[in-house]
Amino acid sequence: MIFGNRIRKLREQKGLLLRQVAAKLEMDTATISKIERGTRHAKKEQLKPLAKLLSISETELETLWLADKLYEIVEDEKNALSALKVAEEEIKYQISN
Secondary structure (H helix, E strand, C coil), X not given: CHHHHHHHHHHXXXXXXXXXXXXXXXXXXXXXXXXXXXXXXXXXXXXXXXXXXXXXXHHXXXXXXXXXXXXHHHCCCCCHHHHHHHHHHHHHHHHHC
C-alpha cells in the first residue's frame, strides 16, 4: 500500500478532497478511495495526470506504483527477497545488452 499511502498524503497536503481528485481524473470518488486504501490499483495511464495534480514526478509515482504491484505478487512468499534479487540482476543484464 505504498502507492495509496503516498497518494493520500500528497492529496491531504494539497488540501484536496477525494471528489476533487476524482473529478480531475474523470473517475468516481469510490475508486480514488479504494486506490488510497490499497484495495484497487490505479491504471498506468492515470499516473501522469495524477502526478501533475499532486505535484510529484511521474518517475517517483510510477516507481511506487510498480513497487506495490511487485509487493502484491511476492508478499507471502518465503523466498521473496531472493527472487527479487534475481529479477533485479536479470533487469540489469537486459538493460546492458
